[in-house]
Amino acid sequence: MWDVNVATGLSVAPVGDFLAGLKRTVGAAHVIRGVDDEAAPYRRDWTGQFSGSPIAVVKPKTTQEVAEVVKLCCDHGVSMVPTGGRTGLCGGGVPIGDGTSVLISLERMNSVRHLDQDGRSITVEAGVVLQTAQERARDRGLVFPLTFGAQGSAMIGGVLSTNAGGSNVVRYGTARELCIGIEAVLPNGSVINALTGLRKDNTGYDLRDLLIGAEGTLGIITAAVFKLFPEPKARTTGFLSLAALADAPRVLNVLQDRSGGGVEAFEYMPKAAVDVICRVFPKVRKPLEDAAQTGVFFEVTSPREDDAQSADGGGTRLESLVFSALEVLMEEGIVVDAMIAQSEQQRLDLWAMREAILEAITENGPAYHMDISLPLAAVAEFVATMDEAVSEMGFQPLTVGHLGDGNLHYALSAQPGRNWADLPLARAKQAAFALLAKLNGSFSAEHGIGQSKLDVMIDLKESSQLDAMRAIKTALDPSGLINPGKLIPVPRDP
Ligand SMILES: Cc1cc2nc3c(=O)[nH]c(=O)nc-3n(C[C@H](O)[C@H](O)[C@H](O)COP(=O)(O)OP(=O)(O)OC[C@H]3O[C@@H](n4cnc5c(N)ncnc54)[C@H](O)[C@@H]3O)c2cc1C
Incomplete structure (x- = not known):
């Protein structure tokens, strides 16, 4: 008696035979049944939003073993979900449904x-x-x-x-x-x-x-x-308070020009985001006494030995290049305040603050995360327009972003005293995606589509591009067995 795989619609061979085949291929110790406790971490994604129970988690050690597992799955009509560190934020690495797919974990291929x-x-x-x-x-x-x-x-x-x-x-x-x-x-x-x-x-x-x-x-x-x-020989890391987000491209370009293209990080960290980090992680210290409404965390590096040498006024030559850039920007009234890390520990503290944001927002309460990108010159317009629109709807925007490449992580949380479930999320998303389209932005910058953005993908991705993607997928995977239900949305009924 064969079951039907709900993810692909194909018949699935009896699980017992199939599991035995997997065990022969990779060794019994490297096959966990999906229902076992040991498989629990594989059944849910990092966000906790997506879950699914695999038939088994299988852990091949070599490329040849991966190939044999894939062939075995094909022979049995079993769909496969590749998985790695399971930090993906779009539900791409967990199966859809229970007992239909095998998770192929690459964790033992670690050389x-x-x-x-x-x-x-x-x-x-x-x-x-x-x-x-x-x-x-x-x-x-x-x-x-x-x-x-x-x-x-x-x-x-x-x-x-x-x-x-x-x-x-x-x-x-x-x-x-x-x-x-x-x-x-x-x-x-x-x-x-x-x-x-x-x-x-x-x-x-x-x-x-x-x-x-x-x-x-x-x-x-x-x-x-x-x-x-x-490897960089010199580093200068700091935190800036800007007069306005619209000035960020000028700040980035002056830093780039003075340092010979050495900007390695240019991250948007406005007051609301820094406040959440400091509230959730009380040990984190604010980088500037007077909180910066428009904060930017930056790092400039140089692989040149010369730039690590002492400059006349103290500090390294790279530091003096950065100071000279900041002087210009302060005279122009663009940079209002600046802090430069004076020790490796201060530098690491700044980085730790930046990296803590996602966990801080997650701890802070329910939120909807957008991972979007825009032309650099359009970032300020997007933030100003959206902040106003969503604030009126009862949301508190919590935004950070890899500003240097126009990538914003624009998260919507509930204003204090507002109930998340009552807020008009669909309306806020619609407003954001319409504005993105107008400003030539992308609705998915770096985290991917997975399961979480299939609705947006079908609404906003050009249909000719979606058709081409479907054609490529069908050519390489005619039975649709590799990671079904992810990335490519099912076409809507005409
Ligand atoms: C705190 C935090 C911060 C993050 N910051 C960033 C960031 O700044 N920038 C960014 O881009 N991302 C970020 N992410 C997202 C995530 O870390 C990245 O998407 C990462 O690349 C996923 O790697 P992973 O090994 O965890 O993949 P998984 O979550 O295991 O899988 C992700 C996707 O890749 C597929 N996959 C996994 N392995 C393979 C393989 N061997 N072959 C084919 N497909 C495979 C899976 O099926 C799934 O669709 C962040 C995540 C967290 C939790």
Whole structure:
């Protein structure tokens, strides 16, 4: 007797046979039944919003084992959900429904295969934790730059599949721009090995680019090659109070020009966000005495030894470059107040404050998170218009963002004394997405679509692009077995 997979509509072979096959492939110790206690962390996503019980969690150790697991799932008509560090924020890494999919966890594929010192690249398996890759590069005097709050848990496969960004995209780009090679198992179980790490390779469609940002819907990434960079020799980190958000592009560009393009972080941290962090984490100290309505946390770095040398007036040469930029901006009345970290501890405290925001908002109470991007020049208009509109509806906007690349995390929470459930969330979302469309913005900047933004995707993504995505998906995964129900919305009835 065969069951029907509710996610794909296909028949599923009896679970007993199937589990035995999985155990033969990866070893019994590396297959957990979905209903077991040990599988509990895999059944729910980081936000707690999405859950689903898999048939089993299977943990292959090699690319070959991944390929065999995929073939076995195909043979049995079982859908598959790849999973890494489970820090994704859109419900992409949990199954839809119960008992229909297998979770393929890449966590045991955690080797750093190679670090090419001359070519300045690193080859890592999909289950390597981002922070581990950073540390391995640092051990060799190089930098793996991708940085964000979940770096201690997020894994390379997840990072690539969501095309993660974070706080230094302004300098180094997103995961896509850093990746120069990929190895993956396609939905039919075949392996593509494109781990050459070549900086130039124009030999047809770029399957690497197709898999990056595909959220596990086109195959399972098993390893990748990334660019590495020289380690900064000097750093200047600080917090600014700006007269107006509309001045942020000028501040960014003056800092860039004076430092030779050295801005590594340029993060929007307005008063409301800093207040929430300090309330939820009382040990965090406000960076400026007089709270900055328009706060910006920034870091400028330089890989040049010269910039780490002492300057005439004290401090490093890089610091004096930053001071000279700030002097100009203060004379123009654009920067109202500034704090520069005077020790490594102060620098780390500023970073810890920045990275605490998502947890602080989550602890603060119910909220709806938008992860949007805009042309830099349109950010101030978006924030001013939306803040006014949603405040009238009873929301308190809590915004932070990777301002340097026009990416805002615009969260709506309830004003004190207002009941979240009574607030007109649909109206607020509609207002935000209409304004985004008018300002040429994107409704999903760096976290992806997963399950959580399928409704927005079908409303706002150009239908010709959606059709092309569906055609690619069908060509590579005709049975729809890889991560069904994610990223690509089902077309609406005509
Ligand atoms: C506190 C916090 C801060 C964050 N800050 C940022 C930020 O600044 N910038 C940012 O971009 N993101 C951020 N995120 C989101 C998240 O960390 C990233 O999306 C991360 O890249 C996900 O990696 P993961 O290993 O946890 O993936 P998972 O959550 O395990 O999976 C994410 C998606 O990738 C797919 N997937 C996982 N592994 C593979 C694989 N090997 N092959 C194919 N598909 C796979 C899954 O099916 C799922 O669709 C943050 C999250 C948290 C909790």
